[in-house]
Amino acid sequence: MIYRDMNTADYDAAYELWENTEGMGLSSADAREEITLYLERNSGISQVCVREDGTLAGTALCGHDGRRGYMYHVAVSGDCRGLGVGRALVARCLDRLREQGIVKCHLMVIAGNEQGQGFWAGLGWQRRDGILLYSQDV
Structure with a gap:
C-alpha cells in the first residue's frame, strides 16, 4: 500500500x-469543484491509500480553520x-494537523452509521453529546 x-x-x-461506502453522506459540497477548492485550501493534509496496482483503497479528507481540524x-x-x-490515513492526517499547530480535530458521523461509530470509538475518539449541528445553504 502507498x-x-x-x-x-x-x-x-x-x-x-x-x-459505495455504506453510511457515507454526500451532497453538492462533494462536487469536483468543491473538493478541488478544499484540497487547495488545505494543501498536503488530506490523504489517500493506493494499492500497488494504482487503484484507490482509502481516503481521508482533512483540513482546518486555523483553530480546529475537521476530518x-x-x-x-x-x-x-x-x-x-x-487507522493509517487518520494518523497521517492528524500528523499533518499537528505540524500546522492544530491541537484538536472534530468529525461527524451519521447517526445510523454503526460501523463508522465503532471505528471512531475504537480509535479512542470521544463521542460528544449535547452538541447539535445546524446547516444552511448560502
Whole structure:
C-alpha cells in the first residue's frame, strides 16, 4: 500500500469509493469543484491509500480553520478493511494537523452509521453529546 497526499487527480476514484461506502453522506459540497477548492485550501493534509496496482483503497479528507481540524470522508474499500488502512490515513492526517499547530480535530458521523461509530470509538475518539449541528445553504 502507498500512502500519500490526496490531489485533484484522485477525485473520480475517491467519489466512486464514497458512493459505495455504506453510511457515507454526500451532497453538492462533494462536487469536483468543491473538493478541488478544499484540497487547495488545505494543501498536503488530506490523504489517500493506493494499492500497488494504482487503484484507490482509502481516503481521508482533512483540513482546518486555523483553530480546529475537521476530518471528512474517511473511507476504505471493502476488500481492504481490517488491514489498518483507515487507522493509517487518520494518523497521517492528524500528523499533518499537528505540524500546522492544530491541537484538536472534530468529525461527524451519521447517526445510523454503526460501523463508522465503532471505528471512531475504537480509535479512542470521544463521542460528544449535547452538541447539535445546524446547516444552511448560502
